[in-house]
Amino acid sequence: MKPAVVTVTGAAGQIGYAILPRIAHGDVFGPDRPVILKLLEIEPALKALEGVRMELEDCAPPLLQKIVCTADVDEGMGDADAVFLVGARPRGPGMERGDLLRANGPIFTGQGAAIARGAKKDVCVVVVGNPANTNCLIAYSSAKGLDPSRFTAMTRLDHDRALAQLARKAGVPVRAVANAFIWGNHSPTMVPDTEHGTIGCRPIAEVIGDAGWLHGDFVKTVQQRGKAIIDARGVSSAASAANAAISHMRSWVTGTAPGELQSMAVPSDGSYGVPAGLVSSFPVTCPGDGTYRIVQGLERSGWVVDKVAATVAELEDERKAVADLLK
Ligand code: NAX
Secondary structure (H helix, E strand, O other): OOOEEEEEEOOOOHHHHHHHHHHHOOOOOOOOOOEEEEEEOOHHHHHHHHHHHHHHHHOOOOOEEEEEEEOOHHHHHOOOOEEEEOOOOOOOOOOOHHHHHHHHHHHHHHHHHHHHHHOOOOOEEEEOOOOHHHHHHHHHHHOOOOOHHHEEEOOHHHHHHHHHHHHHHHOOOHHHEEOOEEEEOOOOOOEEEOOOOEEOOEEHHHHHOOHHHHHOHHHHHHHHHHHHHHHHHOOOOOHHHHHHHHHHHHHHHHOOOOOOOEEEEEEOOOHHHOOOOOEEEEEEEOOOOOOOEEOOOOOOOHHHHHHHHHHHHHHHHHHHHOHHHOO
16 A cells, blocks of 8 residues: 655654654554655754654554655655644744734745645645644645645644533533534634534533533633643643544544534635635534535524634634735
8 A cells, every 4th residue: 555645844842742653553544554754843853853753663653664854844745645734833921822823924834835846736734833723824825736625724622622521511421422513713712512413312402401501611611721731731732632633634534424523624615604715613524535525504503603703703813914924
């Protein structure tokens, strides 16, 4: 079988450390497909990356054919089937979201252009580095000649956080919860939607029986979970973020189960009134051929519609703030 060429940027960072052994062990492309890993970092991190490479070798993953460590973006993106855009500058003290956008934007123009130059035409790209939605918008706008739908951003961690909170509240295993999902931006304005999901085949609202919690503490916990983890651990989520990025890519590449919805932030086609081109989280299904479909026709309450309007307005503001980077 032809090896899958998988590029991970920011490979010497915390998410890189957690994600690489799992990709090498076949968690994205399955237990039969060999993997070539391309690890892209900035020059100052290449020494640390060498340590990551040694550890990967020491895992002795039977599927791993080759590891390439590089700070050259064209070498990193060349021939890629899947790209995890994880590397980004972290938010420093006193930095606003807008400052972070300006600081990270140029990384994604360069990487988007390099993906267009060298990756496979049907490459699957997931942006993890924050602000993930608008970084994804910048990346696809720079990827001339590639279909924007090859670019997505990660809201799967928010999705999984929602499922876990619902399972905990209902006192059931997480596998009993299905089809809660996320609208909008990966930011505290995101909207966890429980109106179409089920717990053990019954509507979520009926099982939980506490509308106040579903519209209040539940939403707040999911929106603020990243901050809660930083407060507890002193650093941001890494294992759960790596797990979500793998799940995102695996759903996209190998498909969702019949009746299963997942959350992916994708370039809007105007669905649900989200302005075309904004990278917003939607409920999606994936047929398993490397494409996805935004689930259509969901009836939404006024509460959801209003909250989605606010998160979409934030995405529009972000698009305006980086207008000069959208060529
Ligand atoms: P780290 O700071 O541990 O690692 C980032 C790595 O990126 C560093 O090794 C750095 O050298 C590298 N890097 C910086 N610029 C680069 C460039 N131009 N090319 C290649 N590599 C570059 O951060 P980590 O905890 O791994 O988080 C990475 C990103 O994920 C951050 O932007 C973070 O905010 C974001 N997250 C996104 C999440 C999501 O749900 N979308 C959740 C987890 C995480 O917070």
